[in-house]
Amino acid sequence: MQLDKQQLPPEKFERVVIDTDSAERISKPSLSFWQDAWLRLRKNKAAIVSMVVLVLLVLMALVGPHLNGRSGDVQNLRHANLPPKIPGIEKLGIFNGVGELGGQKLDLYEVKKVDEYYWFGTDGLGRDLFTRLWEGTQISLLIAFIAALIDVVIGVAYGGISGYFGGRTDDVMQRVVEILIGIPTLIVVILMILIMEPGITAIIIAISITGWIGMSRIVRAQILKFKGQEFVLASRTLGASHNRIITKHLLPNILGIVIINTMFTIPSAIFFEAFLSFIGIGLQPPAASLGTLINDGYKVMEFQPYVLLFPALVISILMIAFNLIGDGLRDALDPKMKD
Amino acid sequence: MAEKLLEVKNLKQYFNAGKPSEVKAIDDISFDIYRGETFGLVGESGCGKSTTGRTIIRLYDATDGEVLYDGVSVHGNKSKADVKSLNQKMQMIFQDPYASLNPRMKVLDIIAEGLDIHGLVKNAKERKQKVIELLETVGLNKEHAERYPHEFSGGQRQRIGIARALAVNPEFIIADEPISALDVSIQAQVVNLLRDLQKEKGLTYLFIAHDLSMVKYISDRIGVMYFGKLVEMATAEELYKNPMHPYTKSLLSAIPLPDPIYERSRVRTPYNPDDHKYGPDEKVEFREVAPKHFVLCSDKEFEEMKTQLK
Structure with missing residues (x-):
């Protein structure tokens, strides 16, 4: 024992004090919900690529119609039915202006003595398809934007009021929604056309009447879920006004789901417009939309496939891009909803 | 202990009243809580303990009966100023530390919410200072103010909830099963914090729980509830003896x-x-x-x- 004590001198011992301060410390950097979501979204390659593609498409829709100085509704019958011809690429054997005429493959630009280049060709009335394509994309994006706006403004407000105030208000508002949802959108559009000219206004009104219902239901369900949560009750016991509860507690919590849902509404709105235009009750000539262009192209699909090819490609890319972004956002904003 | 702070008289809370699905969550209960004491409310799940707490603090409108706080009725039509002053005097700590903090707000804003609503601070600097004080009161430190609730453990979150309730300087706190979602080691931490705060600030508690040993430890008097009715009420010692x-x-x-x-x-x-x-x-x-x-x-x-x- 004596020896032990000599080997372990008392000054070697040190009292360890538990530092409660360091026990409570959190070393991880503080990330807000949105920073966290962005980190997750960044890992999703498909969503990022889609975003880039979408930005390019939007840019092209804005500048495309002015790129070659031709107007989309000027007819030039002498230049009708020309296949695509793009400078530079023409030497590779594609987009060189060669098309069929009477069963023979000929350079139609030479036959018709056209010196200009029509990048995506012309239609039966000699209108430049490149310009028309981007004008049509513009219309589709406009519809997308308006559908999203209506979804967010009407859908969120309607669902929010219905869910938050509940009781009789909710009962009445939900019955109205049930009636509206019972009317197919196509019927609404046809009724619209009875009283007004078919065109973009009729489509927008039809979307305004029925397009927001899905969103309103989702928002209502979310509000119902959150308004009974203890953090909202805590806010109420502190004396918070409705305004404060809605803007500080409810909206920030449902924003993620609203964004996700909007991203899925957009492609369906684009497709809806294209579908209406395709069956002839949407936009009317000479206005171009992706739907009318596809309609034109589909009539001459056998002889001039390029008329159909480009608008079909653009609408497909547009829809896939929106869907992939929506998917990515869903995974990023609401990880629990995955699968 | 003589002064009555809260009087509950023949309180009734029926849900879906008059319908076949009627639930008598609280069926005619009366009790008083004296200033400075801790009144424990125990009973099995679903017997109406939490509903009692929530009705007292106006989260539900009472079906019948009255709740007097300091001689003033809590329910019925009241002016905004009256409601506000009641909200300031009476506060609540919630059961689930994971659901009681808004996941999209920073701890700073969560705790300062009461300060903002009641206009208790003049500027952002004072607001932050006050929040840091509150964080330190509940044993957290000032770096925690800039963080989000999901970064904290259950016990830490519950302490943030306590800090939020304390922000408005209340006299009476309803603790709705504040420890039932925490593990045992943390329970003691939170209960001791509540006791220390009571001594320091002269708080009065209504402590709702189903853990009898904890209730005995913290309460002066205990009420036992069964199916919406108060079946027995006595001092903690008497009730156990x-x-x-x-x-x-x-x-x-x-x-x-x-x-x-x-x-x-x-x-x-x-x-x-x-x-x-x-x-x-x-x-x-x-x-x-x-x-x-x-x-x-x-x-x-x-x-x-x-x-x-x-």
């Missing part, structure tokens, strides 16, 4: 003790409300069987209990 109502006895018999010899012989006495065999014209009332010891009983039971206690 002389439980009178069969339900209280059953409840006490369910407490496990960390003593293997006792545990081997512990017999749980089940409670069946039909055992009372109340006649159709017997009046079942809340009666004082001994000073400050109330039991819900009929006339006959009342006499029996009185003789038993002598």
Whole structure:
């Protein structure tokens, strides 16, 4: 024992004090919900690529119609039915202006003595398809934007009021929604056309009447879920006004789901417009939309496939891009909803 | 202890009143809470403890009866200023530390919410200073103000909830099962914090719980609830020494003790409300069987209990 004590001198011992301060410390950097979501979204390659593609498409829709100085509704019958011809690429054997005429493959630009280049060709009335394509994309994006706006403004407000105030208000508002949802959108559009000219206004009104219902239901369900949560009750016991509860507690919590849902509404709105235009009750000539262009192209699909090819490609890319972004956002904003 | 801070008189809270699905969550209960004490409310799940707490603080509108705080009725139509002053005096700590903090707000904003609503601070600097003080009061530090709730553990979150309630300088705090979602080591931490705060600030608590040993530890008086009714009320010691109502006895018999010899012989006495065999014209009332010891009983039971206690 004596020896032990000599080997372990008392000054070697040190009292360890538990530092409660360091026990409570959190070393991880503080990330807000949105920073966290962005980190997750960044890992999703498909969503990022889609975003880039979408930005390019939007840019092209804005500048495309002015790129070659031709107007989309000027007819030039002498230049009708020309296949695509793009400078530079023409030497590779594609987009060189060669098309069929009477069963023979000929350079139609030479036959018709056209010196200009029509990048995506012309239609039966000699209108430049490149310009028309981007004008049509513009219309589709406009519809997308308006559908999203209506979804967010009407859908969120309607669902929010219905869910938050509940009781009789909710009962009445939900019955109205049930009636509206019972009317197919196509019927609404046809009724619209009875009283007004078919065109973009009729489509927008039809979307305004029925397009927001899905969103309103989702928002209502979310509000119902959150308004009974203890953090909202805590806010109420502190004396918070409705305004404060809605803007500080409810909206920030449902924003993620609203964004996700909007991203899925957009492609369906684009497709809806294209579908209406395709069956002839949407936009009317000479206005171009992706739907009318596809309609034109589909009539001459056998002889001039390029008329159909480009608008079909653009609408497909547009829809896939929106869907992939929506998917990515869903995974990023609401990880629990995955699968 | 003599001054009544809160009086609950014949409070009733029915949900879906008048419909076949009617639920009598609180069925005619009365009790007083004195200034500076801790009143424990116990009972099994779904017996109306939390509803009582929430009705007292106006989260629900009472079906009938009244709640007087400092002599002023809590319910009914009140001016905005009255409601605000009540909101400031009465605060609540919630059960689930994971649901009671808004996941999209920073701790700073969560705690400062009461300060903002009641205009208790003049500028952002003072606001932050006050929040840091509150964080330190509950044993957290100032770096935590800039973080989001999901970064904290259950016990830390519950302390943030306590700091939020304390921000408006309340006199009376309803603690709605504040420890039932926490593990045992953290429970003691939170309960001790609540006790220290009570001593320091002279707070009055309504402590709702189903953990009897914890309630005994923290409460001065205890009320036992069963199916929306208060069946027994006494000081904590009296209730544990002389439980009178069969339900209280059953409840006490369910407490496990960390003593293997006792545990081997512990017999749980089940409670069946039909055992009372109340006649159709017997009046079942809340009666004082001994000073400050109330039991819900009929006339006959009342006499029996009185003789038993002598």
